[in-house]
Amino acid sequence: MKIHIKNGRLIDPKNNLDAQxxxxxxxxxxxxxxxxxxxxxxxxxxxATGLIVIPGLMDIAARLREPGYEYKATLESxxxxxxxxxxxxxxxxxxxxxxxxxxxxxxxxxHRARSLNQCRVFxxxxxxxxxxxxxxxxxxxxxxxxxxxxxxxxxxxTNTRVMMRAMQYAATFDYRVWLxxxxxxxxxxxxxxxxEVAARLGLPTxxxxxxxxxxxxALQLARETDVILHICRISSxxxxxxxxEAKHEGLKVTCDASINHVHLTDMDLGFFDANCHLxxxxxxxxxxxxxxAGLLDGTIDAICSNHSPVDDDAxxxxxxxxxxxxxxxxxLLPLVLKWAEQEKVPxxxxxxxxxxxxxxxxxxxxxxxxxxxxxxxxxxxxxxxWTVEPAALKSQGKNTPFNGYEMQGRVRYTLLDxxxxxxx
Amino acid sequence: xxxxxxxxxxxxxxxxxxxxLPVRILRDILDHAATFLDATEKHEIRKLPLxxxxxxxxxxxxxxxxxxxxxxxxxxxxxxxVVNLNIGSSSTSKGETLLDTVDNLCAMHADMFVVRHSSSxxxxxxxxxxxxxxxxINAGDGxxxxxxxxxxxxxxxxxxxxxxxxxxVAIVGDILHSRVARSQIHAxxxxxxxxxxxxxxxxxxPSMVENLGVRVFHxxxxxxxxxDVVLMLRLQNERMQGGSLPSEQEYFKDYGxxxxxxxxxxxxxxxxxxxxxxxGIEIESSxxxxxxxxxxxxxxxxxxxxxxxxxxxxxxx
Numbered sequence: 001m002k003i004h005i006k007n008g009r010l011i012d013p014k015n016n017l018d019a020q021x022x023x024x025x026x027x028x029x030x031x032x033x034x035x036x037x038x039x040x041x042x043x044x045x046x047x048a049t050g051l052i053v054i055p056g057l058m059d060i061a062a063r064l065r066e067p068g069y070e071y072k073a074t075l076e077s078x079x080x081x082x083x084x085x086x087x088x089x090x091x092x093x094x095x096x097x098x099x100x101x102x103x104x105x106x107x108x109x110x111h112r113a114r115s116l117n118q119c120r121v122f123x124x125x126x127x128x129x130x131x132x133x134x135x136x137x138x139x140x141x142x143x144x145x146x147x148x149x150x151x152x153x154x155x156x157x158t159n160t161r162v163m164m165r166a167m168q169y170a171a172t173f174d175y176r177v178w179l180x181x182x183x184x185x186x187x188x189x190x191x192x193x194x195x196e197v198a199a200r201l202g203l204p205t206x207x208x209x210x211x212x213x214x215x216x217x218a219l220q221l222a223r224e225t226d227v228i229l230h231i232c233r234i235s236s237x238x239x240x241x242x243x244x245e246a247k248h249e250g251l252k253v254t255c256d257a258s259i260n261h262v263h264l265t266d267m268d269l270g271f272f273d274a275n276c277h278l279x280x281x282x283x284x285x286x287x288x289x290x291x292x293a294g295l296l297d298g299t300i301d302a303i304c305s306n307h308s309p310v311d312d313d314a315x316x317x318x319x320x321x322x323x324x325x326x327x328x329x330x331x332l333l334p335l336v337l338k339w340a341e342q343e344k345v346p347x348x349x350x351x352x353x354x355x356x357x358x359x360x361x362x363x364x365x366x367x368x369x370x371x372x373x374x375x376x377x378x379x380x381x382x383x384x385x386w387t388v389e390p391a392a393l394k395s396q397g398k399n400t401p402f403n404g405y406e407m408q409g410r411v412r413y414t415l416l417d418x419x420x421x422x423x424x
Numbered sequence: 425x426x427x428x429x430x431x432x433x434x435x436x437x438x439x440x441x442x443x444x445l446p447v448r449i450l451r452d453i454l455d456h457a458a459t460f461l462d463a464t465e466k467h468e469i470r471k472l473p474l475x476x477x478x479x480x481x482x483x484x485x486x487x488x489x490x491x492x493x494x495x496x497x498x499x500x501x502x503x504x505x506v507v508n509l510n511i512g513s514s515s516t517s518k519g520e521t522l523l524d525t526v527d528n529l530c531a532m533h534a535d536m537f538v539v540r541h542s543s544s545x546x547x548x549x550x551x552x553x554x555x556x557x558x559x560x561i562n563a564g565d566g567x568x569x570x571x572x573x574x575x576x577x578x579x580x581x582x583x584x585x586x587x588x589x590x591x592x593v594a595i596v597g598d599i600l601h602s603r604v605a606r607s608q609i610h611a612x613x614x615x616x617x618x619x620x621x622x623x624x625x626x627x628x629x630p631s632m633v634e635n636l637g638v639r640v641f642h643x644x645x646x647x648x649x650x651x652d653v654v655l656m657l658r659l660q661n662e663r664m665q666g667g668s669l670p671s672e673q674e675y676f677k678d679y680g681x682x683x684x685x686x687x688x689x690x691x692x693x694x695x696x697x698x699x700x701x702x703x704g705i706e707i708e709s710s711x712x713x714x715x716x717x718x719x720x721x722x723x724x725x726x727x728x729x730x731x732x733x734x735x736x737x738x739x740x741x
Contacts (some may be wrong), residue, residue, distance in 0.1 A: 198442065199630035202544040202567030202606055207631070259717075271428055271440075272545030316523050318543030320566070 001043050001418060002026045004036075008048025008379060012055060013352035015369035022419065023053065025375040028418035033371060044420070048379050051412055054351055055367050056088025056376035058358040060256060061232065062307040062329055064090075064121070065396075066109065068097025073309035073396040075127065077107075078329065079118035081395035083422040084328040085377030086411040087305075088119055091362055094126040095153035100255070100378055101126035101137045103145035110146045117419050120376070122148045122362055124178060127166050131155040136166045139175055148362045149176035154279055156184035160217060167225040176363065180232040181214035181239070182280065191320045193283040197266040203320060206281050208236040215239050219246050222253060230361055231255035235280040235307060237290030244299040255299070257291050258306035259335045264288070269314055274315045274322035275401045278306075292343055295353065302358040303339075305332040309397020327397035331388065333380060334407035341408075375418035384410040428551055436736050438551045441569035442610035450614055454579050456732035461725065464501060474735045475504035478535040482508045483525070484563070485541040490699060491563050491573075494723070495538045498730035504536075521741045526550050534558060535739060544568035544603075559737040567601050572733060573698050574607035574710040576726040578615060578719055581653055583725065584694050588612070594621040594647050594689075595638075596679060597657030597706055598628045600668075604698045605657055606636075614638040623647035624679065627668040644679060648688040656681055656697040659706045682708045686716065694718045 003025040010021045010033070024032040024040055031037055040257030062082065082090055092109075094100035100109070107122050113121035120124040131134045132155075139150055144275030150170060157163050157179070170177045190206035192198040198205045215231065219242065222229040234240060234255050246253050260278055265288050269276045276282055294300040308325030313321050332354060340350035366374065388405045390398035414422035427444050431437040433468075463469045480499045482492050490506060499506045511525065522541070529537070536559045539547050544566030553559040555642055564570040578588075585591055593612055599605045599622050612620045622633060623641045636641055641647030648654065663669045681695065695707075695717045703709045712719060 194631050196635040199632050300496045318546040319548055320543050326739045
């Protein structure tokens, strides 16, 4: 299948390219950019006039809910949602049921994903068996099965000796360790940021120090073990500053933030909107501003959707009892565009946070539009406005704090490996 | 953000929290309550026909005898049909969700729900869910709000002190876990009390509590100095296990209201408590039963205030 994408505006952060150029695809890969190769006869032409053509998005935190939680979502539903959002690669956390702590489970997941042929799936393996925080997993076996990093997802790892051993072991083989910092004692039963909103609403809280104490522990152990450490979903101004200093010091540490936290604060909880029950909790205005500043100066490497589809019944409960999480794959791109517009971030820089940067975090040579690269491509219309209507989302999870928000930018075509997997 | 408690004419649609209620509505409720108190106490009218034919469901997901009983009495005095459901913790084990329960009761033609639930925001959730002709009264949700308690407290304060604008009021005890305290704070600040104080150890205060418009004290002698009203809170036994307090004895020594500590307040200060009291833990018996205590008046006024709320929700001006 030969495809000619013509008249589009190419934006490729890795190659620092922002220009109107055509793309020629053959044999699943990008054959040429700009000039038509000799004797190229396209089987399909895609007219990208008015569209922006970018590498397919890479989302480093998207829960597909398989295995174990198929009533919340399935690979079919979520991969359809992914490509509708222009996401062609995603990393899924290990908090499935059972958790991704055995090679067989990882192989099965990869196999299921491959057979659906919609979106690339990069499993993040469990750092400890059953995510229980007691014994480390067979990281070599899991890596062979396809795991690209190891994590506790949102489960606590309170035993610092186990954490150190896990990091030492991972560092032996240059495996990546991904941790979301949260002290489980300080966060116990908490559902909201420890601020004025929670004080008013009477919600049990997760204070910022729950994040910073755990982050400090992780950073000190990383310094000790020389592990490649990635910090997931930072939420507070203090954590941004700690990462900034750690990077300045030369630690091999990276971090991400969820797009929810780039746009929302605890004020959005309103009158107990369970769609805003997220992990980590939405924090204050100054935290949101610090996250944005961290993105601007590169302290925060990547933005993810933290896609966590939840079934309706689990959300139709009082705030604290409602399950945390929101759907996000289909909203990632427009929300990144919204942030870029608000902060006057050039698209080249903004889109890097959802393409080349996350690819680097996973150690994948992807997320760009170079000649010879896999043709994973997203084409979107930057001028189309649309309103988020849960029922219209393809994800099985319909809950989002952005319900009713006006978005600008709509995906028109998604190519995975040189094949059209989505168009509208 | 739309206030979910008011309809488009600015009238009370639900009573979920004091926060965000305009002062005219608070005063309206208190004035209505005064009329009802007059009718029932002075003129010994035991039943008024205002809610005749209406069905009121007391739905208590959390155990309570006193609050449920006062709501029941209030509803019956207004001639409503009252159904009591003590769902307690058993409903979840039967697998029925909160909104399933509510749907079932709506199908039985409920006109009004009086709801108590252990989770903050439960009443808001129900209010969002029910049809527009159904009214919801929050009888306590988690740590969030207990608006009728705060209203009866305001009634009591107005009864004894006449005005709000010249008062100094102290709330003493477990502010952090208290829905009563949150509703009292909003009611007092809305009604124009110039100085609202909270007195508690730091373990029993929410962070940024001062943003709710209160002065924070950790010492009873300082906090009670020259106050006109002392609002005591009930101390839950769980606080000892959670590491918030070392012992009841130590709490009583520092924060229990004794005659000696009450002496720091104005000599005509009144002492209130939402009940049920823990004598010897948050309050000394001689204070609870003493001349400055208006705790039993609160109970009497509570029925009138709840009658006022129910009747206003049902559209009686």
